[in-house]
Amino acid sequence: MILTNVESVPGKRIVEHYGLVHGSSIRAKHVGRDIMAGLKNIVGGELKGYTELLAESRRQSIERLVAQAEELGANAIINIRLSTSSVAQGAAEILAYGTAVKVE
Template sequence: MILTNIDSVPGKQIVQHFGLVQGSTIRAKHFGRDFAAGLKNIVGGELKGYTELLQESRTEATNRMIAQARELGANAIINVRFTTSSVAQGASEILAYGTAVRVE
């Protein structure tokens, strides 16, 4: 599966459009419980635990999007977008969406 966030796959021709595909996941971050992040909050800088957590969520959302595209018979997803939004206190939704196409 080829992913791009532009309108085409350079060097290839789009032969069929399958429409929008998407994948999302909502993850809760356990604030008070995450002791390491709490300590890190004092000195500032990167909170590695959260970086990894969100990265995992994004991979999960992307994989769900890819699975949807594969089911449709696509071999590429163009114009991929990522968004993150807080849907509830302490939980964020990660959404990946794009246009499934067949390229040759």
């Protein structure tokens, strides 16, 4: 599966469009990580626990996106967009969406 965030697959020709596919996942951080983050909030800097959590969540969203596209018979997803929003205090939603296509 080729994933791009441009309107084509560079160097390849699109032969079929299957429409929008999307994948999302919502994650909450656990208490241990919250306490560590609380301490880190005093000195500032990167909150590694959260970075990993969101990266993992994003991976899962993209996996779901790919699974949906595979079901349609696509072999590439173009114009992918990613977004993060905190839907509740302590939980973040990662959304990935794009257009499933078939390329040569």
